[in-house]
Amino acid sequence: MVRAPVYPLAQQLIQTLQERGYRDTAPRRALARVIAGKDRHFAAEELRNELPHLGRATIYRSLKLLVEAGVVCRVLLEDGNLHYQLSHRGHHHHLLCVECGASQDLVGCDVEGMLKQAAALHNFQLNGHWLEVYGRCQTCVAKDEASPAQVS
Ligand SMILES: [Zn+2]
Ligand SMILES: [Zn+2]
Ligand SMILES: [Zn+2]
Incomplete structure (x- = not known):
């Protein structure tokens, strides 16, 4: 078989x-x-x-x-x-390119401490958070620099 x-x-x-x-x-x-x-x-x-x-x-x-x-x-x-x-x-966030759709993992979280403080301020019990980061990836930025958009 x-x-x-x-x-x-x-x-x-x-x-x-x-x-x-x-x-x-x-x-x-x-x-x-x-x-x-x-x-x-x-x-x-x-x-x-x-x-x-x-x-x-x-x-x-x-x-x-x-x-x-x-x-x-x-x-x-x-x-x-x-x-x-x-x-x-494990916990991570994504860098999402709005042009080509590429996604990169952002390992490590810098906002946790800030959110804990904010939650404590509101007597809010924190369970977690979800954060996506939008922008343009390295490849798309490089493409634009190679051929600048036409000015009309
Ligand atoms: Zn891209
Ligand atoms: Zn992921
Ligand atoms: Zn996080």
Whole structure:
């Protein structure tokens, strides 16, 4: 019997689902493989198009689980769309390029202390925060400098 290769990253995603009590089924394996092959953030709908035999509920449930496990993170785009991408485990933020859509992880968090102070000031019990940073990536900035926008 020839088994389709399971890439290490896909294997890690499957393992995460298993640890959470999800059976290792062929559809989930396919889902893990598609997610593992993504090199940029993606919409849940994209997964639906690529895996038409998978139900909407299965995709959303699996994504939610993977997010909770910390192996996939949610990315809020500037236009309000919610995307997903493979995650470095642990708390971090994203630098999102509004021009090409590139996303870079900003590891390490400098705002935690400031938020703790602000929360204490309001007698507010802090649970967490979510911060996305929008702008233009190195490549897009360099492209503009190479060919300055035409002045009309
Ligand atoms: Zn992330
Ligand atoms: Zn860019
Ligand atoms: Zn943070």
